[in-house]
Amino acid sequence: MAEKFDVIVVGAGMAGNAAAYTLAKGGLKVLQIERGETPGSKNVQGAILYSDAIEKIIPDFRDDAPLERHLIEQRVWILDDNSYVGTNYRSEDFNKPPYNRYTIIRAHFDQWFSKKAREVGALTICETTVTELLLDGKKVVGVMTDRKGGEIYADAVILADGVNSRLATKAGFHPEIKPKDVALAVKEIHFLPQETIEARFNIGEEEGVVIEMAGTISEGMMGTAFLYTNKESITLGIGCMLSDFKKQKTTPYELLDKMKKHPSIAPLIEGGEMKEYAAHLIPEGGYNAVPQVYGDGWLIAGDAGMFVNGIHREGSNLAMTTGMLAAQTLVELKQAGKAFTAPNLSKYKAKLDDSFVMKDLKKYRRMPDIFHKNNQFFTTYPTLLSKAAQTIIRVDGVDKKTKEKEIKKSFIASRSVFGLIGDAFKFWRAME
Amino acid sequence: MLKVEEKLFQDRYRVDSGRPHIQIKNAEICTHKCTEQQCTVCCPAGCYTQEGNGKVVLISDGCLECGTCRIICDEHRNLEWEWPRGGFGILFKFG
Numbered sequence: 001m002a003e004k005f006d007v008i009v010v011g012a013g014m015a016g017n018a019a020a021y022t023l024a025k026g027g028l029k030v031l032q033i034e035r036g037e038t039p040g041s042k043n044v045q046g047a048i049l050y051s052d053a054i055e056k057i058i059p060d061f062r063d064d065a066p067l068e069r070h071l072i073e074q075r076v077w078i079l080d081d082n083s084y085v086g087t088n089y090r091s092e093d094f095n096k097p098p099y100n101r102y103t104i105i106r107a108h109f110d111q112w113f114s115k116k117a118r119e120v121g122a123l124t125i126c127e128t129t130v131t132e133l134l135l136d137g138k139k140v141v142g143v144m145t146d147r148k149g150g151e152i153y154a155d156a157v158i159l160a161d162g163v164n165s166r167l168a169t170k171a172g173f174h175p176e177i178k179p180k181d182v183a184l185a186v187k188e189i190h191f192l193p194q195e196t197i198e199a200r201f202n203i204g205e206e207e208g209v210v211i212e213m214a215g216t217i218s219e220g221m222m223g224t225a226f227l228y229t230n231k232e233s234i235t236l237g238i239g240c241m242l243s244d245f246k247k248q249k250t251t252p253y254e255l256l257d258k259m260k261k262h263p264s265i266a267p268l269i270e271g272g273e274m275k276e277y278a279a280h281l282i283p284e285g286g287y288n289a290v291p292q293v294y295g296d297g298w299l300i301a302g303d304a305g306m307f308v309n310g311i312h313r314e315g316s317n318l319a320m321t322t323g324m325l326a327a328q329t330l331v332e333l334k335q336a337g338k339a340f341t342a343p344n345l346s347k348y349k350a351k352l353d354d355s356f357v358m359k360d361l362k363k364y365r366r367m368p369d370i371f372h373k374n375n376q377f378f379t380t381y382p383t384l385l386s387k388a389a390q391t392i393i394r395v396d397g398v399d400k401k402t403k404e405k406e407i408k409k410s411f412i413a414s415r416s417v418f419g420l421i422g423d424a425f426k427f428w429r430a431m432e
Numbered sequence: 433m434l435k436v437e438e439k440l441f442q443d444r445y446r447v448d449s450g451r452p453h454i455q456i457k458n459a460e461i462c463t464h465k466c467t468e469q470q471c472t473v474c475c476p477a478g479c480y481t482q483e484g485n486g487k488v489v490l491i492s493d494g495c496l497e498c499g500t501c502r503i504i505c506d507e508h509r510n511l512e513w514e515w516p517r518g519g520f521g522i523l524f525k526f527g
Binding site: 035036037040041042043044045047105106107108110126127128129131145146147163164166176177178179182184186188189233235242245246248249250251252253274275276277278279280281 | 500504506521524
């Protein structure tokens with residue numbers, strides 16, 4: 001291929017599709033390269049779609065995007081081995097259009113999103129792996145693919161190649177990812193009749209529920225689990241930091257199967273037919289792990305740039321937003337007749353800093369370190385909470401004052417007075 | 433012991449026969465230098481198995497392409513890790 005493009009976008013995930021769409025719409029000549037059979041066939045997510053992020057790119061996405069259920073209820077569960085202590089938030093406000101969040105199935109959604117980019121003029125080629133970046137000195141001038149005569153040239157390349165960020169690593173733009181900066185998540189999808197799901201979760205047609213979980217199911221590792229309702233299926237999974245998995249003797253699939261057997265979870269998926277098992281890394285290093293995201297002729301967007309807000313379980317919206325901002329930077333430079341040099345592309349970083357993406361990551365910059373060093377938040381506290389709840393709820397002739405003393409004693413015995421104060425302070429610092 | 437194969441059986445693949453996209457660089461390092469051999473625990477597709485003689489055997493056909501093995505092998509960096517050729521490997525139906 002001797003043809004030259006304004007921009008090559010590597011990847012057809014949330015970031016790559018947002019970038020390709022924005023670039024094509026802005027009048028640039030765009031080539032999107034995807035290694036899967038179709039866009040989405042290599043992509044894994046829970047998955048929840050945040051309307052705000054996609055609306056900013058495709059305002060009328062609801063007209064034809066493949067959406068599963070809009071979410072009307074959020075449950076947060078802290079689990080010990082037999083119980084959960086939880087909160088539910090359900091509101092009729094979430095049941096009025098335009099809906100704020102939806103469950104989606106990525107293999108379906110990404111195909112739609114990539115098709116939208118093609119409709120506005122992007123060229124997409126699938127079944128093509130980009131093996132490395134083509135460099136002229138320090139400047140990226142194109143990509144090498146595994147197709148015959150695989151060199152393709154462009155004035156800029158957007159690296160939306162996902163969490164492994166292989167292209168930037170190979171080019172020496174940043175070092176290999178550290179185990180402490182990524183979580184390994186495994187998940188399954190279970191099919192059930194629509195009516196069964198709606199009865200089990202007390203929801204109507206098209207309404208959905210999210211359950212976010214943490215506790216002893218992660219076996220002392222820093223991690224969380226989730227369960228989402230789709231139209232005719234339920235996805236559930238569990239993810240823990242790779243640095244913790246590295247010290248474990250439990251395999252990820254054993255962890256997932258234990259989760260499925262938890263007495264609070266098992267009845268929800270009972271009778272379902274498992275149709276796919278997937279694994280994926282989630283970049284959770286936070287603010288301090290975000291690498292250099294631009295240089296001469298290149299920009300990084302999405303998971304490849306560590307753009308995930310772990311504490312709020314947000315990633316796809318950061319991916320879409322960073323892909324869009326990277327593309328907007330290129331469109332503006334092109335319109336101004338300016339070259340895609342590193343100083344000019346620094347505008348991308350300024351846009352990121354000015355957006356919720358870097359503001360949120362900065363807010364929680366201490367969170368990863370604090371949770372890494374304090375696994376009591378995933379082990380001791382869930383058990384203490386559950387015991388406390390049970391002590392209060394169980395009627396057994398013991399007076400309430402004695403019960404309160406018993407609970408207080410259990411907390412102090414596990415963590416000591418100073419430990420409790422310290423933990424409260426650490427938790428506040430992580431969230432501040 | 434749970435068999436991961438039962439899970440992987442539900443997944444769709446196009447295997448690039450005879451062209452594994454991940455290879456162990458030096459088998460001796462796994463056998464003699466690596467005490468933990470955590471790839472045999474952490475790989476979510478169970479691609480790495482511990483043999484009785486201390487060897488680690490890699491069969492990457494069931495690979496879910498997550499990257500775990502490459503990242504946790506941070507002491508020895510003993511893997512040659514590439515994406516499968518375009519169109520090959522795992523093909524998620526749902527993702």
